[in-house]
Amino acid sequence: RKEVEQDPGPFNVPEGATVAFNCTYSNSASQSFFWYRQDCRKEPKLLMSVYSSGNEDGRFTAQLNRASQYISLLIRDSKLSDSATYLCVVTAWDSNYQLIWGAGTKLIIKP
Amino acid sequence: DGGITQSPKYLFRKEGQNVTLSCEQNLNHDAMYWYRQDPGQGLRLIYYSQIVNDFQKGDIAEGYSVSREKKESFPLTVTSAQKNPTAFYLCASRPSTDLNPYNSPLHFGNGTRLTVT
Numbered sequence: 001r002k003e004v005e006q007d008p009g010p011f012n013v014p015e016g017a018t019v020a021f022n023c024t025y026s027n028s029a030s031q032s033f034f035w036y037r038q039d040c041r042k043e044p045k046l047l048m049s050v051y052s053s054g055n056e057d058g059r060f061t062a063q064l065n066r067a068s069q070y071i072s073l074l075i076r077d078s079k080l081s082d083s084a085t086y087l088c089v090v091t092a093w094d095s096n097y098q099l100i101w102g103a104g105t106k107l108i109i110k111p
Numbered sequence: 112d113g114g115i116t117q118s119p120k121y122l123f124r125k126e127g128q129n130v131t132l133s134c135e136q137n138l139n140h141d142a143m144y145w146y147r148q149d150p151g152q153g154l155r156l157i158y159y160s161q162i163v164n165d166f167q168k169g170d171i172a173e174g175y176s177v178s179r180e181k182k183e184s185f186p187l188t189v190t191s192a193q194k195n196p197t198a199f200y201l202c203a204s205r206p207s208t209d210l211n212p213y214n215s216p217l218h219f220g221n222g223t224r225l226t227v228t
Contacts (some may be wrong), residue, residue, distance in 0.1 A: 004153065032212050043201055043219035044154070087153070091212055098169075099212060101146075101153030 002102075003027060004090050009106040013078055020074040021105045023088030032065055032097070033071045036087040036106065044087055046074075075107075083109045113138045117202050117220035124196075132187045132223045134202030140218070142205040143185040147198045148222075149173065154201065159183050160185055189225065196227045 013019045014059045025033075033050035048055065050062040050071050061074040071090075075082055088102035115136040124130045132154075136143065142161045146154040156169030160179040174193025179185055189196045202220040203213075 008151065017147055034212070041222075041224070043222050045219070046216055049213055097211055098156060099154075099217070100126075101155075103153045 003100045004102040006086075006102040006105045008090050008103060009108075011105065011107050013097055013107065013109055015078060015109055015111050017033045017078055018074065018076045019078055019107065019108055020072055021086065021107075022072045023069045023090075023102050023105075024068075024070040025088075025090045025100075026069070027090070027092045027095070027100075028040055028069065029092040029094045030069075031093050032091040033062075034089040034099075035060075035062060035073050036089055037058075038085045047086070067091075078109050080109050080111060083107060113219035115202060115204055115218055117200075117223050119223060120221065122223055122225045124225070126227055127191045128227075129166065129191060130189050130196075130225065130227075132189065132200055132202075132225070134185045134187065134220055135183055136185075136204045136218075136220075137183060138204060138206070138218065139182070140204035140206050141182070142207070142215075143171075143179070144203040144205075144217070145175075145185070145187045146201045146203065148201060149198050157187065157200075189227075196225060199224050 035047040036044040037047045038044040054063045059076045063072045085104040085106045087104045091097045118133045144159040145157040160166035176188045200223045203217045204207040205215040
C-alpha cells in the first residue's frame with residue numbers, strides 16, 4: 001500500500017461546479033498536510049496547508065480527518081484556470097518530517 | 112527577484128554519460144532538495160542538504176551524487192549507474208532547517224527535463 005494515495009482522475013467538471021477529492025495516508029504519525037497544485041510540465045506550487053480544524057482560502061476548503069486518515073480539498077465555483085493536477089503531501093515526525101507526495105489528482109474544468 | 116534557477120530546462124544525453132543539473136538559489140535558504148518526478152508517480156527525494164558541506168541521501172540516491180560547496184548552489188550529477196535516468200528533476204529549497212514544513216514552506220525551481228537515449 002502506498003503511503004499517500006490519490007485518485008489519479010481525471011475529474012472532468014463543468015465551469016462553475018463544485019468539486020472535491022480526497023487523499024488518504026497510511027502513517028498514523030503524520031503531522032503536517034498540504035495541497036500543492038502542479039500545472040502541466042511545471043513545478044508544484046503550494047496551494048494551501050491543511051490544519052486540524054480545517055481551513056478555507058477563497059474558493060478552496062481543506063479538511064483533515066485524522067480518524068479515517070484522509071485529507072480533502074473542495075473547490076467551489078470552479079474556474080477554467082483551476083485545471084491542474086493537485087498533489088497531496090504529508091509529513092510525519094517519525095520520518096524526520098520528510099515530505100511524502102501523492103501522485104496527484106488531475107482536474108479538468110470544461111467551459 | 113529572488114528565486115530558484117534550474118538549468119537547463121531540457122537536457123538530452125546518450126546512455127553511459129554522466130550529466131550535471133544545475134540548481135542555484137538567491138533566497139538565502141539553508142536547506143536544499145532534489146526530487147525526481149516520473150509520470151503517474153509522486154515526487155521522490157534523491158538528496159537533500161541542510162547546511163553547506165553536508166548532505167543526506169533520500170529514498171532513491173543510487174546512481175546520483177551531489178555537492179554543497181556554497182549555500183546558493185546544489186548541483187546534481189546523474190551518473191551512468193542510474194538505470195532509468197529519464198525523468199523530470201526538481202530542485203527545491205526552504206528558508207530554514209526547521210524541519211516542520213508548516214514553519215518552512217518549500218520553494219521549487221522550474222525543473223529540468225532529462226532524456227537519456
